[in-house]
Amino acid sequence: MTTALKTRNIKLLLLASLALVASMALVACGGGGIDEASNNDDIGVAEGGNPTGNLNISNWPLYIDGKTISDFDKATGTKTKYTEDVNDNNEFFGKVQPLLSQGQAGGRSIVVVTDWMAKKMYDLGFIQQIDHDKLTTVFDNLIPSLQSPEFDPERTFSVPWQSGMTGLVVRTDLAPDVKSINDLFDPKYKGKVTMLSEMRDTVPLVMAADGVDPTTATTQDWLDAIDKLQGAVNDGQIRQFTGNNYVQDLAKGDVVATIGWSGDAVQAQADNKNIEYRQPAEGCSIWSDNMLIPVGAPNPEAAYEFMNYVYEPENQAQIEKYVNYVSPVKGTKEVLLKTDPELANNELIFPSEEFTANCFNQVSPPGDPAEVTKVEEAFQNVVTG
């Protein structure tokens, strides 16, 4: 091979690689075709489909046991494709938004997202209403505390999948005296504290610890709490804002106290006895992830059938044994008392009224979308400071 040919090869290789890297970067960042906005004026009740046809469900990872889906298919003749492609409310929204704004669901008949995201998607016209006449099992068995949440008081478009509490998750051996969210700001734990990067989990708890009622908080209250967080970031008090990878940091002892989720703590405690969920002195935040039927869903009939199926206490108990979050289904505890009393008596899975006495339902910032965005930007500026 001549030198000229060699250098030409390198030249081509280089140009090709550059083009590839550049186009990958662009595809990753690029958006487009999102001019169409819709609203929920013309949203009706979901209907149609074939109860023995295909049913596509999008849910979060580790949110169902290995057997329920095949049992459901066997019992009903439905062919269910269950995909764990919801890792983060915002990320999932970014992924499905271009489709849903065109009235397409990408083949999904059920998606599962958290309360505030369910409301956001419904307000954008992405979610259909549900037919209560076809969901008799669901509404016979839904626990009273979840029957009329603020974001959907009549349950017109959402059915809870699982609930959970946001509170303190601590290493009992390394941070035994952390009992309030305010203890996370104790200089003793400088650089050993993390909080959640989901604003609606972290900020209301910080507010509550300062005596502000999150359910009636003003935009200024939100901004004040975010300022407090910024101060703690500047002091090096807060090590990181995380998704659910805080569990590994706790297990290693890099982090000794966090704001975290109850179900994570149940699972982590099974591996490490020193990890514990603690109800903050000022209360916890209660949220649900909800099953929704998106616009363009190909098979609402099968979706209703599935919702009713998982609201049978026997079937719910099977899921609950694996999932360890709070079950929204009445009678599940009674089923589990017979087979697995330890689980049935766990306050994190079947919390008593005393245990959640101080807790509030998860809240969003008040005001119109512009005001909400202002708060979101302020929080993101702390997280990506």
Next chain:
Amino acid sequence: MKTLRQRMVPYWLLGPGLVWLALFFVLPMYFMGELSLKTGSLADGYQLTWATQNYTDAISQYSTQFVRAFYYAGTATIICLLIGYPLAYAIAFKAGRWKNLMLFAVVAPFFTTYLIRTIAWKTILQDSSPVVGFLKFVHLIPQDGRVLATSGAVIAGLTYNFLPFMVLPLYASLERLDVRLLEASKDLYASTRTTFFKVTVPLTMPGIIAGILLTFIPAAGDYVNSTFLGGTSQAMIGNVIQSKYLVINDYPTAAALSFTLLVIILAALMLYIKFAGTEALMGEDEEPA
């Protein structure tokens, strides 16, 4: 005299690449450029208002994260070069029959996903790890210090993840180096040192430059390393773009930031080529007879 058919061959060969570029490079670029000049919200839709203030706002508000991204990517690139050049040299000239195995070892981490590789560094650098213990012992970090959730961890992660992009082009150009030129240099009484800097380095310049570009460009836009290995003050511009796009749904600002990043990198590239010369980038520009 070539026939028409013969003259068409290059275009046929270029065709698939050009279609690919048009579909996945030019078109998205156009949409992104248009989006970056719009105003509005997700709920009300976006209108093209030629809002150039999207750019001025984005740049003035996030200059810290831009500077940080280039600082991290630049440092990681230099470290990659310092580690990668001796490594590529050893593989090309000293590895003997181990050559293929060593090349495989360089590429092997790619068999695991990027995320897993990055998260593995959380274990390597955890506060109680031997690595951190050693750094404390030699007083490189204070006794109550840590590595995770600092700039050092992010740079280490970037260096690790992009090292193969440096080593492979370096290896490719070192491997083609005509060893007779090195012998000639020695025959002319040049020291090993002089031979290296006057012969080896200039002849492998295309590899060095390719390596620097392939490392620096993706590293500057990266957000994964900062997400997992960084703390609260290590966000790079990629993290800001991600949060603007996915969390706040402020698509125009996200597009403006992406475009700004692209332009800065292109401008730096132009300057670099002007400074280093196209010959260094492309090799000597001689056409075969």
